[in-house]
Amino acid sequence: MLRLESLTKRYRTGDLALSEISLAIPAGQVVGLIGPSGAGKSTLIRCVNRLVEPTSGRIWLDDLELTRLGRRGLRHARRRMGMIFQEYALVERLTVMENLLSGRLGYVSFWSSLIRRFPPADIENAFRLLDRVGLMEHADKRADALSGGQRQRVGIARALAQEPEILLVDEPTASLDPKTSRQIMRLLREVCAERGLAAIVNIHDVLLAREFMMRIVGLRAGAIVYDGGPDGLTPAVLTEIYGEEDWAASSDLSDTGPSPRPGVPDTDELVGAL
Amino acid sequence: MSEGATRYPRHWRRPPLISDGRLRWAIYAGVLVYLVVGIGAVEVNWGRLSEGWERGLRFLGGFVEPDFISRWDDIRAGLIESLAMTLTATVVGVLISIPVGIGAARNIAPSPVYLACRALIALSRSLQEIIVAILFVAMVGFGPLAGFLTLAFATIGFLAKLLAEDIEDIDAAQVEAIRATGAGWWQVLDYGIRSQVTPRLIGLSLYRLDINFRESAVIGIVGAGGVGATLNTALDRYEYDSAAAILILIIVIVLVTEYVSGWVRGRVQ
Amino acid sequence: MAIRQAPHGPIWRKRTTPQSIALWFGWLLLVLLFVLAWEAMTRNQIWAFVWDAPEQAADLFGRMVPPRWSYMDQLWVPLWDTINIATLGTLLAIVLAVPVAFLAARNTTPSPLLVRPIAIFIIVASRSVNALIWALLLVAILGPGLLAGIIAIALRSIGFIGKLLYEAIEEIDLRQVEAVRATGAGPAQVLDYGIVPQIMPAFAGITLFRWDINIRESTVLGLVGAGGIGLQLKASVDGLAWPQVTLIFIVILTTVILSEWVSARVRAALI
Known part of the structure; x- marks a missing residue:
């Protein structure tokens, strides 16, 4: 269960990106966040794992108040939230497997990550995830050798490697063609169902949102203007x-x-x- | 999920940069052997080093209390020589590199001219300033004139090459358009090429002015005038505070010229 | 651009009147400076030396050829030293420049107000002073030898590698870094997984480029006593042994061309 309470973000430039957002997302629910560019969608999901520091308001993941965590606590909490990015944000010059294993960075020591020695269980799990997203034979390829759809699959697998409780998904289909977009959305829904994951998905494509989301939250100028089922759009x-x-x-x-x-x-x- | 149904590998290593294992180990071993031999060849005279340590501290002390006064006349003369060399060499170098650069541009120069200009550029670029300075000192005697000739020669190699590349890269369509109006070779050069290349030429000249000043501080070591000679003398006399003063002045002038030329370049382009 | 009214119709000029006056004044200033500089430079020039320069040049050339090939026996060891100075100096510079670059880059510096200016100062100071001047200082401090040459090359290269590297660090794709941070990675892990892979190609290119330059520079360090083939050059020039000088020039040129070729090949293989 993720809860936001009066979440507000004002950037240093003075722009008010989010104002007094309150939202609760129960386990297993896949929520689509729609709205025009600049409505604050990206800021909202980045406030959840505090890649962007909220100005005021509180965020809870179950009983843990994320907004009060120190640096160390925040790193531990981030392990529980998998993030999937617009344009994949894979580390292009690392292999697919290294990208996947980077999902385990919050769990292993710096030295073992430096020499790329991850625990066997992590590696086994990474291969299982790679198989799940259908990229088993690409493990040793460099990320920049993959197609857009393949890269986003790696992005999903990386987030899943964290064994998260919730996925934060930022425009997952922004640079993909319509067919690949649908495949990626379907994959997202499937993995969420398999693992009982909640998800917040920023999405600009209303049709995809209507088809694949359980619940839609509409954002305009930093405020919630719609919250309900996809049929209500x-x-x-x-x-x-x-x-x-x-x-x-x-x-x-x-x-x-x-x-x-x-x-x-x-x-x-x-x-x-x- | 069908866990347990398929078995997945429990070990994974990043594929190495060099896939051939034997070659990889040979390279590792080669690097190791080189490091051992190379570092071993460096003779360190520890007695001399401890003596040097004390001098090093004195030199650092010179930076804290640089002495601009005692040798001021020498320093001033050296700096003026350096600056004069820098300016005259850059101006003359630029003036010569314009025709050489045009001659070295494949798209407008006839073949024999092209080859001659390219050869001159290659010669200027592959000879170090200091080596050129040695030759010029042998020809015209000690003093800043040798330095001037050295820097002007080096400027030609640098500037003419970049200028030629610029001309080769210019928008052929614009040149076509000028030629289509019935313009002759000189007019094409003036309207079609000059307008496209001039801002960059000014920028590059200013950049070269920077480089020439830095170099002018060096070639004095082989007798080609400038502040390098003054620095050399100060160090020979173990006057570390004067040497520190000279170094500080060089750094400040480099910073100022770099800043000014950056500013002008920003305005021109 | 300006159009002026004249009795017989408008006249088009490329620039307005104040603009063209300023421009004209600028050129005048340059000419004036040039004349002054020329005066200052040639005040103590003994022109007799210049007038017979062509003769001198012809004479010099006559004495320089043919090169004394037998002298090559004495050049192998200095050549090896020269390559060592360049290579070990570059390695030492890498060790020192990498941390400086990370401290200087806006997006990785721990403190933009305190640490960054210091790092930038180190880079600027190192870049302003030519390797030969560093060598001059180090020979005075450490005494002649390879060590002074290696350190001189390293000191000059810190600024070069540091500057280009910190610019590369400032240009990295921040989304990749953000993605690694979002997994709960610590700062050192973010550096290792998010930043280092992105700057590796630039790093390899910069260091190879600098090694190539260092080979050139180390060939003349011996002129001030910092080891390498420059020592032989100085001895031959001082002893007016011009056929040896020619051979040394040939060796230097060959080495420079070879090192350029090697660094181009390695760069192509790595990137």
């Missing part, structure tokens, strides 16, 4: 999140949307109502 709600657009024309949303004519003019009022 009506054109009206999308307008509220992203601004006015002819949603019906770009998707099959008109099937489920109650209003065939999107574009509620009075958005501000609706935000206030939520």
Whole structure:
């Protein structure tokens, strides 16, 4: 169970990225975080593992208050949160296996990681994960020799190697073609189900979000404007999140949307109502 | 998950950079042998070293209390010589490297000219400044004129090569456009090439000015004038405080020229 | 660019009037400086030496050829010393420059206000002083020999390697570093897994490049007594043994070309 309480982030430049976000994500739930660029999606998931320091507010992972941890405690807590990145963020010049084993860095001593001597159980598990994401024969290749979809699979396996309780996923399909994007999303859902993992997935593609997420949180200008099931993403709600657009024309949303004519003019009022 | 159904390896080593094991070990052994032999060849005279330690401390002390006064006349003369050499050599070097650079650009120079200019550049680049200085001192005698000739010669190799590469890289379409208006060779050079190459030429000249000053501090050691000769004399006399003063001045001037030329380059480009 | 009104219509000029005056003034200043500098430089010049320079050059050339090939027997050991000075000096410089580079790079320095300026100062001081001047100092302090040469090469190379390396460190992809940090890795592990792999190619290129330069520089260190083939060069020049000088020049040129070839080959193999 991950809980955010009045989480606020103001950057040094003065930009308010997140304001008073409160959110609870129970174990096993896969939550899609949607919203326009600059809405604070990336900042939100980076605040959870404190790659970005929140300005105020509190975050709990089960009974552990992440926002109060010192350096050492934070490193230990980060092991419990696997992160998957936009454009993979693999260490390009290391082998696939080294990238996978880097998920174990929080568990092994500096010296054994320096000479690349990981415990046999870690290596066995890494191979199992590599097999799970279908890249068994690529273990010794360098990460920059893989295709985009393959790299993101390594990214997922690296996060899983941490044996996390929750996945923080930042735009996993941002640089992938539509088919590969769907494969990656499916893989994410599957591994979450297999391991009972919760996940927060930043995603810009509404169709993918509707198809693969259990719950959607819509973010606009640093505030939550929608929180509910994927079926609730009506054109009206999308307008509220992203601004006015002819949603019906770009998707099959008109099937489920109650209003065939999107574009509620009075958005501000609706935000206030939520 | 089907755990236990498949067995996975429990050991993994990063594939080595050199895959052939025997070659790899041969290289390791070779490096080791070289280090042992190489370091072994360095004769360290410990008695001399402990004596040197004391001198080193005195020299460091010189940095704390540099003596600009006692040898100021020599230092001033040396610095003026160095700066004068630097400026004149850079100006003359640049003026000569422009035709040489144009001649060494494959896309505009006829073949015999190209070969001659390239040969001159190669000669200038492969001869060290200090070696050139020795030859010029032998020809024109001790003094800054030898230094001037050395630096100007070195400037040609440096600048003409970069200039030639720049001309070879310029946008052929722009040159085509000028040529299409019916312009002659000189006009093409003036409008099509000069406009594209000039900012870089100014930047490179200023960069070379930096380098020439640094070099001017060195070639004095073989008698080609400048502050290097003054430094050499100060060290010969064990006047570490004067030597420290000279070094500090060199560092400061290098920093100032580097800063100024960086600033001007930023403005020009 | 400016267009000016004149009685017979507008005149186009590339620059406005103040601009062209400033430019003109700048060139004038340069010419003036040049004349002054030339005066200062040639004040004590004995021109008689210059007028017979072509004669001298012809004479010198006549005495330089043919090279005394038999002198080669005495050059093998100094040549070996020269290569050692360059190689061991480069190794020593690497050991010293790598930590300096990490302290100087904005994204890895432990303290941007205190430690970084010190590291930058070390780099600048090392770069401003030519290896030959370092050698001059070290010979005065340590006495003549290989050790002074090795340390001189190392001192000059710290600045070169340190500068290029810290620029490479500042240009790394931060997302890869962030990803390693997100796994719960400690600072040393982040360095090892996130940063070092990214700068390895630059590091290899920089050190090989510097080794190549160091071979050149170490050939002349002997002129001030810091060991290597320069010692023979100095002895031959002082003794006016020009045929030996020619041979030494040939040996130096060959070594330089060979080292360039070697470093290009190794670089291609590594990167």
